[in-house]
Amino acid sequence: MAFRTKNLFEKTTKLVRSYSSDKIYTHMSLTLNEQTGIATLELAKPPVNSMSFGFLSQLAAAVQQSEADKYKGLIITSRSSGVFSAGLDLKELHHPDSDRILNYLRRLQDVWFQLYDCSTPTAAVINGHSIAGGCLLALSCEYRVMVNSFKIGMNEALVGVPVSPMFIACMQSVIGQWEAEKALLVGRLFTSEEALGVGLVDEVVGGKSEGVCKAEGYLAGFREVSARARGLSKRYLRQEVVRDLVRRREEDVKKLVEIISSRGVQDSLGEHLERMKNKK
Numbered sequence: 001m002a003f004r005t006k007n008l009f010e011k012t013t014k015l016v017r018s019y020s021s022d023k024i025y026t027h028m029s030l031t032l033n034e035q036t037g038i039a040t041l042e043l044a045k046p047p048v049n050s051m052s053f054g055f056l057s058q059l060a061a062a063v064q065q066s067e068a069d070k071y072k073g074l075i076i077t078s079r080s081s082g083v084f085s086a087g088l089d090l091k092e093l094h095h096p097d098s099d100r101i102l103n104y105l106r107r108l109q110d111v112w113f114q115l116y117d118c119s120t121p122t123a124a125v126i127n128g129h130s131i132a133g134g135c136l137l138a139l140s141c142e143y144r145v146m147v148n149s150f151k152i153g154m155n156e157a158l159v160g161v162p163v164s165p166m167f168i169a170c171m172q173s174v175i176g177q178w179e180a181e182k183a184l185l186v187g188r189l190f191t192s193e194e195a196l197g198v199g200l201v202d203e204v205v206g207g208k209s210e211g212v213c214k215a216e217g218y219l220a221g222f223r224e225v226s227a228r229a230r231g232l233s234k235r236y237l238r239q240e241v242v243r244d245l246v247r248r249r250e251e252d253v254k255k256l257v258e259i260i261s262s263r264g265v266q267d268s269l270g271e272h273l274e275r276m277k278n279k280k
């Protein structure tokens, strides 16, 4: 089989520069299978694929690349065997500079809109823990297959941070209002099997390669379907959620900055970071 690893930086220099002056595509790789037209985006920011400013910029560029090059599908997975993504980089949220946190959250919104609203068929192979922002990333894809023995969910309640509207919208759209409420208000992390039970993931498998096969199977299901009609239908199906969040995005981001910067939330974040340090 012919595989080609793209140097995304080369192809998207202009785009990437407009997002960030960070050196780009150091935190992930995008590999196109030229036979199937399906690309795999492998997250590779050790140790836990935390979503720093630079990570989000690269993710945005990779999603744009998949649209621009009209990939037949995009599979998002992790190079780590234990963590899909630990979510937002807690260091970005703790004692933030006011301009940086504003731009950071705006970038998070941008990435989410791009991925959630992209016409490219998307699938997540969740081959490790997938927490908060990591769960958002998986839920923004159309199809999720999860390797067993890991945890997935949005733990904001346990971190002491409110769950933001786009996280809520995504969770609601996948598991429904009541299940979302029950999970989000206590920051529940589901095992792979529990996630399957509640519909948070579509399949549970024994390992990553099996997961990739399942994801390829899902994406191959669109081979006979008009890409244009499919892309438009996806947008129509998701437009209500997108429209509402686009309309209120600036209001949401300013409110979130205010909340995150508050003394109580900063104290909780500090305690959470301390707990993680001390668990060793």
Ligand SMILES: CCCC/C=C\CC(=O)SCCNC(=O)CCNC(=O)[C@H](O)C(C)(C)COP(=O)(O)OP(=O)(O)OC[C@H]1O[C@@H](n2cnc3c(N)ncnc32)[C@H](O)[C@@H]1OP(=O)(O)O
Pocket (backbone or CB within 6 Å): 047, 048, 050, 051, 082, 083, 085, 086, 087, 088, 089, 090, 091, 105, 108, 129, 131, 132, 133, 134, 155, 156, 159, 161, 162, 164, 256, 276, 277
């Ligand atoms: C929109 C605005 C509001 C949004 C609010 C919240 C959204 C979020 O996404 S907040 C992030 C929430 N995520 C977490 O709370 C995850 C915390 N991490 C874990 O539970 C574990 O690390 C995990 C289960 C993912 C993996 O466990 P291990 O494999 O045992 O690794 P370690 O715990 O030893 O971690 C290794 C190393 O990584 C650091 N780390 C972990 N998570 C994060 C993170 N989200 N951001 C930054 N850094 C993180 C951890 O502290 C360790 O660092 P060192 O001690 O320096 O090695």
